Amino acid sequence: MSKVYGQPLLDDMARSQSLPMPLVKQAAREILEVIREGLIRDKVVKVSNFGTFRLKPVAARRGINPQTGESITIPARHRVIFTPCKALRDLIQPIHRPPVPTESARPVSDDAHTQTAKATTLSAQSEARQSGRQATASVPHIDASLAPSVQPDPRPETTEQPEPQASAPERLVTIDTQPTSKQNSESERKPVEPRTPKPQEAVSKSLAMQAEDRQDESIRQGSDIALENRARSEQQTVSAQTETHPGDITSSARNYRFLAAALIIVIAVIGVGLLMNEVPPMDEPAATDMIAINPEENSPVPGTSNSGVTAEQPAAEIEDEPVPADIQDRVNATAKNAAPTRTDRAVPTRTATEMAGSAPASTNKTAESATASGTSDSARPAEDFFRERTHTIANGESLWRLAGNHYHDPLLWPHIYQANTAIIDNPDYLLVGRTITLPGLQGSPEELTRNDRRNIAEGYYLAYLYYKKTGREDALFALLEAKRYDKELVEEQRGQIKLTRTEELKLAQQVPMPD
Amino acid sequence: MTNAELTKALATRLGVSQKKARTLLDAYVDAIKHQLDRKNTVVLRNFGTFSVKEVAAKHSYVPAKKSLCLIPAHSKLNFKAAKKLRNDISEGVADE
Numbered sequence: 001m002s003k004v005y006g007q008p009l010l011d012d013m014a015r016s017q018s019l020p021m022p023l024v025k026q027a028a029r030e031i032l033e034v035i036r037e038g039l040i041r042d043k044v045v046k047v048s049n050f051g052t053f054r055l056k057p058v059a060a061r062r063g064i065n066p067q068t069g070e071s072i073t074i075p076a077r078h079r080v081i082f083t084p085c086k087a088l089r090d091l092i093q094p095i096h097r098p099p100v101p102t103e104s105a106r107p108v109s110d111d112a113h114t115q116t117a118k119a120t121t122l123s124a125q126s127e128a129r130q131s132g133r134q135a136t137a138s139v140p141h142i143d144a145s146l147a148p149s150v151q152p153d154p155r156p157e158t159t160e161q162p163e164p165q166a167s168a169p170e171r172l173v174t175i176d177t178q179p180t181s182k183q184n185s186e187s188e189r190k191p192v193e194p195r196t197p198k199p200q201e202a203v204s205k206s207l208a209m210q211a212e213d214r215q216d217e218s219i220r221q222g223s224d225i226a227l228e229n230r231a232r233s234e235q236q237t238v239s240a241q242t243e244t245h246p247g248d249i250t251s252s253a254r255n256y257r258f259l260a261a262a263l264i265i266v267i268a269v270i271g272v273g274l275l276m277n278e279v280p281p282m283d284e285p286a287a288t289d290m291i292a293i294n295p296e297e298n299s300p301v302p303g304t305s306n307s308g309v310t311a312e313q314p315a316a317e318i319e320d321e322p323v324p325a326d327i328q329d330r331v332n333a334t335a336k337n338a339a340p341t342r343t344d345r346a347v348p349t350r351t352a353t354e355m356a357g358s359a360p361a362s363t364n365k366t367a368e369s370a371t372a373s374g375t376s377d378s379a380r381p382a383e384d385f386f387r388e389r390t391h392t393i394a395n396g397e398s399l400w401r402l403a404g405n406h407y408h409d410p411l412l413w414p415h416i417y418q419a420n421t422a423i424i425d426n427p428d429y430l431l432v433g434r435t436i437t438l439p440g441l442q443g444s445p446e447e448l449t450r451n452d453r454r455n456i457a458e459g460y461y462l463a464y465l466y467y468k469k470t471g472r473e474d475a476l477f478a479l480l481e482a483k484r485y486d487k488e489l490v491e492e493q494r495g496q497i498k499l500t501r502t503e504e505l506k507l508a509q510q511v512p513m514p515d
Numbered sequence: 516m517t518n519a520e521l522t523k524a525l526a527t528r529l530g531v532s533q534k535k536a537r538t539l540l541d542a543y544v545d546a547i548k549h550q551l552d553r554k555n556t557v558v559l560r561n562f563g564t565f566s567v568k569e570v571a572a573k574h575s576y577v578p579a580k581k582s583l584c585l586i587p588a589h590s591k592l593n594f595k596a597a598k599k600l601r602n603d604i605s606e607g608v609a610d611e
Binding site: 001002004006012013023024026030034035036038039040042043046047049050051055075080081082088089091092093094 | 516548551607
């Protein structure tokens, strides 16, 4: 893309046709002269294999003399237009070369290497850990002497394996204490966006191998068949890929499949790493005296917790008026969704199990309050909920959890919210270190007084306003809850909120049916 | 002016045969095309500038089908006449 003046053209001409330079120079001059005269005479000059020069008339127009400012007439003139011929048009188009087929993947013999390396760590680990885990049927037992020593291997595809193998034992032993929760965070982390794609196939493949090693270790601890199958199938796809012949047109598709498999495993590894950081916050003193249940022991799949809670909730009564079961379910489902999340990370499983633990604690009517309601009741004096306290937000706390601790009913979190609107604006997002007041209840969580319900309704209403302002789609649930606690409040405020027709209908339905 | 007329005039001016003139003309044009192939801008003094420009993809309306069609991105050849050529043309044409 540089400018070329006359000389290179002359050189080209002389060289290609072996013509003498003086003739070439003169010819270049004369050609342009002839074209110029031809344009003047005929207005069209057609040069074969090149293009056509044309004169296009341009009408006279008004203009302004930029120096004097007076209007002048720009005379009619002709424009010189060149239209290239088809061959020239095609000549200048960029050339799209087909993608060069990449090298075929590294030979499968590396699998033997990884197998032996895997077996080394496994045999080393099995002595450190208790027995009773699933036998590693897929990995053949190989004598440790055969396995390569854990040193940096000169071969590029295996340089990355020995180091993580050396570091893996420490990490895995620490993970050992909480096997099931790691499954949680792994399954939770799956939807997390991957960071950067690995550009090189060999690097990604070796990383996939090394990540698969870690994956297999963690699988054996938790004995989760689904994850193991998935890792095995991924390994199979990886090895299957290497068997396709190199001239395959879908080599780029193969790359993408490698990358996808590597990315999924990298995400799992990231989940493992993040879980490591989650282990300390478990020992937070802030509210652990309330949480006597061990969340990790419960089956942490959110689906089951959801159904478990919603099955219990219809029987749970927070106040005097019976509430239709379907609205109660919906309220509980949405309230759980609205449950203020942790400041650092979203842990829906923990809040679900907290709710399972503490929500039945609010009532003694249900027979199914088996797990920890009794312990949580006995852990604090029953009259504590009407005392007003100040509280500094610690790491991992939410309004839901605080309400559960203080009032034994996390559904009363708007009571805290409405007392602290100067400090908290987003009820789902508490900042660590702020000091908030936990207001007292006049009555008890089972029997809320009129003022209590007014305050709670006010909290829900303020939450509704916030959700509406920040564009949350299901904001209406907060308004419905506000109405449930205090009808008059909502009716007073009706003038200030705009509802769609559907929302109005939903609001109208939210009238509790009298017995 | 056709190519034939061009070569005839060229042959007369250079004092060579028409065949030779044709060869010279083709060589000159090939030299320009060679530079354009390498995406260079060819500047011919007092005549004009040939350059290669990129055109972005765009949709255009097809009345027959009443729909838009996509014109993919491509390159185009641009010629800008030199000032002397423009002036000479305007004078020459005006004189007629």
